[in-house]
Amino acid sequence: MKLLVKEDLVANQTGTAKIIPEESDDLWLLYNIISQNDVVSAETTRKVHLESSNKSTTASRVKLTLHLKVTCRDFHKDSSTLRIQGRSLDANPYVPQGSFHTFTLELNKPFEIRKKVWDCDAVEALRESAEKVSCAEGDLVVVVMQQKHAEIYLLGKGVTTLCSKIEGSSLTSGRKASFKGPGNAFFREVFGSITKHVDFKLVKSVVIASDGSTKEEFRRFLLLEAKRLRMKSIEENKSRIVVVGLECNNNKGNDHLKEVLGDSTVMNSIKDSKVGIEIRAMRELWDMVCNNSDRACYGPKSVESAEKMKAIETLLINDDVYRSNEIGTRKKYENLVKSVKESGGKVLVYSSMHVLAQQLQQLTGVAAILRFPLPDLEEMDV
Incomplete structure (x- = not known):
């Protein structure tokens, strides 16, 4: 989601958010944020009948911006669309003021939401959704290198992203890739992808x-190239x-990533990051399930x-479940998450692209570390 206007978005105040939804999950979030009596503004089309000089009429579609005071909104899960119904606030040649209208909020098209009072949860949800992780930043970058290829992964904000895959065979014209020497084409390709x-x-x-x-060879190569190119x-x-x-x-892929994340040096370097917290929580959960x-x-x-x-200390949930x-x-599940947070518990949502998502899915996609033992709690879903 792109949040184009942020300065006017302050909790407990009147304000307007200008938004471009980029995926269906954004529309679901907006379905939960938009409330009755909010004002939603978007460009839409209307069929109108125009009268010519000879008194004949022709039908045509015109573009216009409608400002609707919301009376109802509907999310359609099959098409992942959000329909807004409300009364028009503006009078114009085509739409009478106070008349009822409906439009559909679409992906990659901007619109505005105006609220008399923005609550803290709505402001936080919009800002968090707008701060999507990219391959430029994150908690951890892992470069997995083998004889014929390299893969560059980024771990951050609950997501594991494969940023790049480099095939050594395509760079060596069918010859066996050599990893030695400053002129190594494979190393240069990996270096270029990392810096990109x-x-x-x-x-x-x-x-x-x-x-x-x-x-070790590639690390030396990386640092020498950075020095040569003055990449501070x-x-x-x-x-x-x-x-x-x-x-x-x-x-x-994931097997190598799990192996990397099992290394104590790596875990110490990211222990305070979000991905480090997620990994430790998953390990703690598995240890408790077993022992x-x-x-x-x-x-x-x-x-x-x-x-x-009120026994949940940490709730772990896959986003395939949470965002069904x-x-x-x-x-x-939204009510479950809210209840856990209100009780002082922590909630960790694992993206389906997270390296540990498969492990959590083996436990049905939703699990919890408890504050105190519950020996009589039956595991009713397996």
Whole structure:
């Protein structure tokens, strides 16, 4: 979501937010933010009948901006569209003031919401949605290098993003890739991709992972190139660039990422970041499920029962569950999240693109670490 006007968006005050929704999840968020008596303004079209000089009429569609005082809004899960109904506040040649109209808010088209009073939750939700993670910044960058290819991942704000994939075979004309020497084409391609996608001033740590000596060779290459090109952002942050060894096997992608995240040096470098907190919480949950099951639960009914007793210390939930297309299901989990927060608990929402999302999905996608043991709490959903 793009939030084009931020200065006029202040909690507990009148203000206007100018917004461009970029994905269906943005429309769901707006469905929950827009309330009756808000004013929503958007460009739309209307069919009108125009009379010519010879008294004949022709039908035509005209573009106009409508300002509707909201009476009703509907979210259609199948088409992921948001329809706004309300009374027109402005008189113009085509739309009488006070008449009822409906328009559909569309992806990638701007509109405005004006509220007499913006509540804190709505302001926070809009700002958070507008601050999407990009490959320029995040908690951790992982460069996984193998003999024939390299992959660059960014971990941050609950998302694991594959920023780039470099195939060494395409750079060596069918010959076996060599990792040695300052003129290495494969290293140069990886270096170029890293400097394109990563801002070394913003990321907390960069991990170069491989089996063998490739990781050390590439780190030296990276620092030498940065010095040669006078890239101060890399030279001044070289202490953030660490190397991690991988087991010599055929694993790729998430398997290697999990291996990297199991390294104590990596975890220490990101321990206070959001991704570090998410990883520690998942490990704590799995440990309790295996060794201290009275302090953990999973499955919708068990988690809901634990929340009724205000027993949840940390709620872990996959966004596939939290942002279900079923409106009733989505409302249920939003209420659960709100209740946990109001009880002083923490909530961690794991994106489907998170490296640990699959682990949480094995526990039905919703689980909790408890404040105190609940030995009689049945795990009703598996």
